[in-house]
Amino acid sequence: MRMNPWRRWLTGLVLAVTGAVGSAQYAVSSQPNVVVLATGGTIAGAGASALNSATYAAAKVPVDKLLAGLPELTKVANVRGEQVFQIASESFTNEQLLTLARRVSALVKQADVDGIVVTHGTDTLEETAYFLNLVVRTSKPIVVVGSMRPGTALSADGALNLYDAVVVAASNDSAGKGVLVTMNDEIQSGRDVSKNVNIKTNAFTSQWGPLGMVVEGKNYWFRAPVKRHTGGSEFNIDEITSLAPVEIVYSYGNVPRTAFDAVGKSGIKALVHGGPGNGSVADRIVPVLRDLRAKGVHIIRSSRVADGFVLRNAEQPDDQYDWVVAHDLRPQKARILAAVALTKTNDPKELQRIFWEY
Numbered sequence: 001m002r003m004n005p006w007r008r009w010l011t012g013l014v015l016a017v018t019g020a021v022g023s024a025q026y027a028v029s030s031q032p033n034v035v036v037l038a039t040g041g042t043i044a045g046a047g048a049s050a051l052n053s054a055t056y057a058a059a060k061v062p063v064d065k066l067l068a069g070l071p072e073l074t075k076v077a078n079v080r081g082e083q084v085f086q087i088a089s090e091s092f093t094n095e096q097l098l099t100l101a102r103r104v105s106a107l108v109k110q111a112d113v114d115g116i117v118v119t120h121g122t123d124t125l126e127e128t129a130y131f132l133n134l135v136v137r138t139s140k141p142i143v144v145v146g147s148m149r150p151g152t153a154l155s156a157d158g159a160l161n162l163y164d165a166v167v168v169a170a171s172n173d174s175a176g177k178g179v180l181v182t183m184n185d186e187i188q189s190g191r192d193v194s195k196n197v198n199i200k201t202n203a204f205t206s207q208w209g210p211l212g213m214v215v216e217g218k219n220y221w222f223r224a225p226v227k228r229h230t231g232g233s234e235f236n237i238d239e240i241t242s243l244a245p246v247e248i249v250y251s252y253g254n255v256p257r258t259a260f261d262a263v264g265k266s267g268i269k270a271l272v273h274g275g276p277g278n279g280s281v282a283d284r285i286v287p288v289l290r291d292l293r294a295k296g297v298h299i300i301r302s303s304r305v306a307d308g309f310v311l312r313n314a315e316q317p318d319d320q321y322d323w324v325v326a327h328d329l330r331p332q333k334a335r336i337l338a339a340v341a342l343t344k345t346n347d348p349k350e351l352q353r354i355f356w357e358y
C-alpha cells in the first residue's frame with residue numbers, strides 16, 4: 001500500500017532529523033564537553049595597537065568572541081561559554097568568589113559536563129584558583145587561565161593559554177589533581193602557584209614547581225598534589241553562605257601599629273600578619289597582636305618572603321600566644337584558607353591543622 005505523500009514526507013523528515021541528531025550526538029559524544037566560565041581580565045583585554053602589550057583595557061572581549069577566535073578548540077572538545085563577570089580581577093570581592101564557585105559546583109554535577117575552564121585576570125587568579133581548590137567537591141578537571149598580554153598585542157599569550165586550558169580540562173588524566181592553572185605551557189597547582197613576575201609571560205610559578213606541561217595539545221605530568229583539595233576537601237561551597245572578614249597587614253622596618261589597630265577594629269575574625277623573614281613580628285607589634293588575640297581575633301603568621309615556609313614556634317612562641325602559622329602559604333592565600341576554615345571552626349588548634357593539611 002503506497003503511503004500517502006504527506007505521511008511519506010513526514011516519515012522522511014523524522015528519519016532525517018533522527019539520523020542527523022544521532023550522528024550529531026555521536027560526534028558530540030565522541031568529544032568531552034567543556035564549559036568556559038569567563039570573568040574578565042587581560043585574557044579578555046584589548047589594547048590600542050599591537051605594540052601595547054602592557055598598556056590596554058582588561059575585561060573587554062566577551063567569552064563567545066574569545067572562543068570564536070580559537071576554532072582549533074573544536075578538535076579538542078565541545079566547548080561552550082558563559083560570561084559570569086567581566087571585570088579586572090584586582091576588583092574581585094568575596095561575593096564574586098562565592099558566585100563563581102557556586103556556578104562551578106553546579107556545572108560539575110552535570111553528567112554532560114566533563115571539565116571547566118575559568119578565564120580570569122592574572123592579578124588575583126592565584127586566590128580564586130586556591131579558593132575553588134578548597135571548596136568545589138569534584139574530581140573533574142577545573143582549570144583557571146589568564147594571560148599577561150591582551151589578544152590585540154604582538155605575541156599575545158592568551159590564545160595558547162586558553163587552548164591549553166581546554167586541552168587540560170578535557171583530559172581524563174587531569175582528573176583528581178585539584179584545581180589547575182595553565183599559563184606559559186605549564187600546568188600549575190592552583191594551591192601552589194602565584195604570580196611572581198608582574199610584566200612577563202612567564203609570570204606564574206610555584207616554589208614546588210609545576211605539576212606538568214601541556215605542549216601541542218598533550219599533557220606531560222611529573223607530579224601530583226599531596227595537600228587536600230576538591231573531592232578530598234572537608235569544605236563545600238554548597239554549604240558556605242558567606243566568608244568571614246580576614247585581612248592582611250604587612251610588616252617592614254619601622255612598622256607602626258597604625259594599620260594593625262585600624263584593621264583590628266574593623267570586625268575581622270582573623271588577621272594575617274605578612275612578616276619579613278620567617279614571619280617575624282616586630283617587638284612593638286607583638287603586644288598589639290596578643291591584644292587582638294585576647295579579643296578573639298585569630299593571628300596567622302605568614303611571610304612576605306616568596307619561598308620557604310613559616311616554622312611554628314620559631315620566630316615567635318606560637319603555642320604560648322595561641323597563634324597559627326600559615327605554613328608555605330603567602331599572605332594572600334593564607335587569607336583565603338583562613339576565611340574558608342572559619343566557616344567550619346573557631347578553634348585555633350583546628351585552624352592550625354587545616355593550615356598543615358591544605
Ligand code: DAS
Pocket residue numbers: 040041042043058087088089090120121122123124125146147148
Ligand atoms: N588587571 C589585571 C587583572 O584583571 C589584568 C590581567 O593581568 O589579567 O587581573
